[in-house]
Amino acid sequence: MLAVFVxxxxxxxxxxxxxxxxxxLRLQDLAGKTHDLASLRGKVVxxxxxxxxxxxxxxxxxxxxxxxxSLAGRPFEILAVNLGEPETRIExxxxxxxxxxxVLLDRDMARAKAWKARVLPASYxxxxxxxxxxxxxxxxxxxxxxxxxxxxxxxxx
Amino acid sequence: xxxxxxxxxxxxxxxVTALPWRDALASRTTGExxxxxxxxxxxxxxxxxxxxxxxxxxxxxxxxxxxxLGNDWKGNFSSARVxxxxxxxxxxxxxxxxxxxxxxxxxxTSRFRTRDRLVDPAKRSADxxxxxxxxxxxxxxxxxxxxxxxxxxxxxxxxTKGKRSDVEKAEAIYQWIVENTFRDPKTRGCGWGDIKSMxxxxxxxxxxxxxxxxxVGLCRAAGVPARDVYGLRVAPSIHNYRSLGVGxxxxxxxxHCRAEFFAQGVGWVPVDPAxxxxxxxxxxxxxxxxxxxxxVAARKRLFGSWEMNWLAYNSGHDVTLPGSSAGxxxxxxxxxxxxxxxxxxxxxxxxxxxYEIRSSGVKA
Numbered sequence: 001m002l003a004v005f006v007x008x009x010x011x012x013x014x015x016x017x018x019x020x021x022x023x024x025l026r027l028q029d030l031a032g033k034t035h036d037l038a039s040l041r042g043k044v045v046x047x048x049x050x051x052x053x054x055x056x057x058x059x060x061x062x063x064x065x066x067x068x069x070s071l072a073g074r075p076f077e078i079l080a081v082n083l084g085e086p087e088t089r090i091e092x093x094x095x096x097x098x099x100x101x102x103v104l105l106d107r108d109m110a111r112a113k114a115w116k117a118r119v120l121p122a123s124y125x126x127x128x129x130x131x132x133x134x135x136x137x138x139x140x141x142x143x144x145x146x147x148x149x150x151x152x153x154x155x156x157x
Numbered sequence: 158x159x160x161x162x163x164x165x166x167x168x169x170x171x172x173v174t175a176l177p178w179r180d181a182l183a184s185r186t187t188g189e190x191x192x193x194x195x196x197x198x199x200x201x202x203x204x205x206x207x208x209x210x211x212x213x214x215x216x217x218x219x220x221x222x223x224x225x226l227g228n229d230w231k232g233n234f235s236s237a238r239v240x241x242x243x244x245x246x247x248x249x250x251x252x253x254x255x256x257x258x259x260x261x262x263x264x265x266t267s268r269f270r271t272r273d274r275l276v277d278p279a280k281r282s283a284d285x286x287x288x289x290x291x292x293x294x295x296x297x298x299x300x301x302x303x304x305x306x307x308x309x310x311x312x313x314x315x316x317t318k319g320k321r322s323d324v325e326k327a328e329a330i331y332q333w334i335v336e337n338t339f340r341d342p343k344t345r346g347c348g349w350g351d352i353k354s355m356x357x358x359x360x361x362x363x364x365x366x367x368x369x370x371x372x373v374g375l376c377r378a379a380g381v382p383a384r385d386v387y388g389l390r391v392a393p394s395i396h397n398y399r400s401l402g403v404g405x406x407x408x409x410x411x412x413h414c415r416a417e418f419f420a421q422g423v424g425w426v427p428v429d430p431a432x433x434x435x436x437x438x439x440x441x442x443x444x445x446x447x448x449x450x451x452x453v454a455a456r457k458r459l460f461g462s463w464e465m466n467w468l469a470y471n472s473g474h475d476v477t478l479p480g481s482s483a484g485x486x487x488x489x490x491x492x493x494x495x496x497x498x499x500x501x502x503x504x505x506x507x508x509x510x511x512y513e514i515r516s517s518g519v520k521a
Contacts, residue, residue, distance in 0.1 A: 054347040083349060086503035118354040119346040137358075138346040 014125065014134040014150060022124075022132050023114040025079070027104035030087055030094075035079060035104055037126065043075040044155050045126040046142075049106070049117040051083045052093040056139035057121040065100050066143035067151070074155055075128065077101065083120065084109045128156040192226070192270045192519040193391050195408065195468065197493065199512040201261040204254065205498035208261045211478050212250040213387070213470040213490050214239065215269045222274035223469050225267075232263035240479045247473030247490050251480055268519060271465035274427050278324045278461050281422035288382060288419055296382030296419060300474040302351045302488040303370055305378040309353050313378035323381045327418040327426070330375045331460050334430040336447070337361055338368050366489065368431035369416040382419035384472045387491035389413065391516040392466035398455065400439035401432055402466050408516045412491045415463060427463040 025037035025047060037045060048064065050057035061080075068078055078101035082090055090103060106112055115124065125134040133154055140147065201208045215225045230237055230250055235258070240251040254261035288296070299305040305313075316333045317326040338361040348355030348367075352374040355361060361371070369385055376383035390411040394402035403411045415432075417425045436455045437445050445452050476490045482499045493512045495502040502510035 051347070051349065054349075056346060086501065089503050112349075118348070119358040120349055121346070 013138070013140050014136050014147070017124070017132040017135050019116070019132075019135075022126060022130055023111070025081070025104075025111060025115075027081065027106060027111060029102040029104050030090065033102075035102055037079065038130065040077055040126075041130050042128050042156060043077050044128060044151060046076075046078045046151075047081065047115070047124045047126060048078065049081045049083060049112050049115065049120060049122040051120055052085055052089055054120040058093075058097065060121060060139035060142060061097055061099060063140075063142040063144075067148065068100055070143065070148060071151065071155075076151065076155065079104055081106050081111060083112050083117075125151065125154065127154050188272060190224075190270045190272045191392075191465075192268065193468065193516060194266060194268045194519045195389070195391060195514055195516045197265045197267075197512060197514045199252075199263050199265075199493055199495065199510075201254065201495060201497050201502070202511055203497070204256075204258060204261055205500075206256045207482070207499075208254040208258070208495065208497040209478075209480060209482075210250075210252045210261075210263060210493060210495040211240075211481075211490070212252065212263070212265045212493050214248045214250055214265075215267050216386075216469045216471055217246070217248055221272075222463070222465055223269060223271045225269050227268055229266045230263060233258055233261065234263055237263065242471075242473045242476045242479070242490070245471060245473035245476075247471030247476055249478075249490060251478075253480065267468075269468060271468070273462070273465050275462040276423065276426045278328070278420055278423055278426050283422075285422050286424040287421075293382055293419075296384055297377045297380055299377070302475065303374040303377065304351055304353045305374060307353055308356045309374050310378045312356055313375040316375065317379045323418065323420040324423065324426070326379045326381050327376055327383070327420070327428070328460060330372055330379065330381075331428055331430050333375075334368060334372050335433045335456055338363070338371065338430070338434055365414045365429075365431035365435075366491070368434060369414050369429070370488075372416045372418075372428065372430050376418050383416060385414050385416055385474070385489065386469050386472050387412070387414040387489050388467050388469045389491075389514065389516075390467050392518070394464055394466055396458075396464060398436060398440060398451070400435050401455075401464065403516070406515050406517055407513065409512065409514045411514075413467060414489070414491060415467070415469075426461055428461070429459040429463065432459055 026034065028034050064078055080099060080101060081104045083106055119137040121139055123136045124132050127133045197212050199210050199212060214228055216223060217225050234252045235255045237250060237252045239248055241248050250265050252263045316329050320326045320329050346358040346360055348358040348360055352371050355367060373383040373385050389408060390403045390413050391408055392402060415427065415429045417427055419425050433456045436452050437447065440451055471490060473490050475486060477486045478494055481496060485501050492504050495510045504510065
């Protein structure tokens with residue numbers, strides 16, 4: 001009956017995207033700086049929707065730090081979009097699990113709806129041309145060799 | 158004390174006398190009216206400009222199981238008024254403090270009486286409450302956070318296959334919730350925002366706001382009128398369920414919501430599948446088996462009855478907080494909400510926004 005099972009996965013969990021154009025993503029981070037996905041053309045961007053109360057989100061975040069570190073110096077960015085939580089709560093979370101990438105604030109959760117991120121965590125790998133290439137619902141080991149190889153393949157030459 | 162510092166909403170409130178907490182609550186018996194008083198004290202710790210708070214108030218409908226006796230409030234606010242969401246009649250005290258107020262505070266006292274509620278869903282009566290066609294449509298419609306299409310409709314259809322009456326359908330949904338809403342350790346995603354996302358995530362874990370919303374949504378999708386009722390536990394359980402009552406007069410974190418469905422010839426029927434799961438999870442020694450006698454008894458009792466050691470606030474969905482500059486819209490009004498400088502305050506952050514709710518018994 002409840003057929004949807006979101007399993008922990010390696011790169012095989014990343015699904016090629018066939019669901020249309022990339023929705024806009026322009027949000028402020030915790031410091032008030034605006035980030036616009038459109039201005040990151042030429043880079044691969046991992047867009048990750050998350051919340052502090054979501055256990056699988058918390059579990060996968062350290063592996064996102066590792067993925068970013070492994071691609072240091074390459075045109076690769078991560079944007080972690082928080083779903084409607086107060087800033088003080090996010091800041092407390094970051095004291096425990098520091099992230100090496102910006103946390104954007106989707107205060108009214110309109111972006112999560114536009115991206116159809118109905119399940120958390122929801123992740124989207126956006127290619128250098130701005131098109132979503134892969135998506136994944138549920139947590140994943142972003143530092144696995146399969147994921148790293150897949151990201152390497154879509155990085156601009 | 159001047160008018161700004163103290164406003165009284167009800168003369169009836171003065172007619173009750175406070176009793177020691179344990180004395181007032183320990184002797185409660187089924188069927189007897191008991192009086193309660195709750196005091197909610199809200200402080201904004203670090204005001205940044207104009208501050209506002211919204212404090213839920215007891216349901217004003219007179220029922221056979223709850224009766225409001227009145228509200229008082231005092232504090233250093235610039236304005237305070239009883240407001241309503243306008244659609245469901247969810248009442249709240251809307252409080253505003255001037256930007257110059259360095260230590261905003263409000264203390265709201267609400268008095269009410271309750272008695273246990275028991276409805277036999279199998280017993281039909283010619284005198285039973287009826288719903289108009291409009292009311293039936295209202296209580297079977299989708300809300301923003303309780304959609305009734307897609308996977309919700311499909312799941313409801315599967316659960317109620319072969320069931321004919323409203324009671325049969327609602328009971329099938331109740332049993333399904335009890336049997337299926339646990340956290341599956343293999344599930345790796347979290348639903349958010351609405352019951353459709355919970356079903357899509359395959360993660361049916363959650364608290365009352367999630368589980369009873371699932372009951373209401375599945376009932377509505379099956380054509381059975383249903384609604385959530387949001388409230389607060391105010392006293393210990395007399396049925397020896399430690400998990401279904403409060404253990405001290407401090408009830409700050411005792412918010413709890415329940416559900417009702419409407420059966421033709423019977424009326425509104427109280428249920429609480431989320432509390433069956435709470436017994437499974439929390440009743441000592443904890444993590445009880447589904448066939449444990451305490452779970453079996455709770456499962457039977459919570460289809461058709463509510464122990465009224467609990468205060469009903471309202472049945473509002475998709476509530477827009479009146480006067481909110483942040484335009485805050487919330488799925489339901491069960492907690493104290495606040496904002497300062499146009500930003501919503503974190504109910505869970507004691508450094509920014511502190512509130513305490515204390516309960517005591519009074520002579521009804």
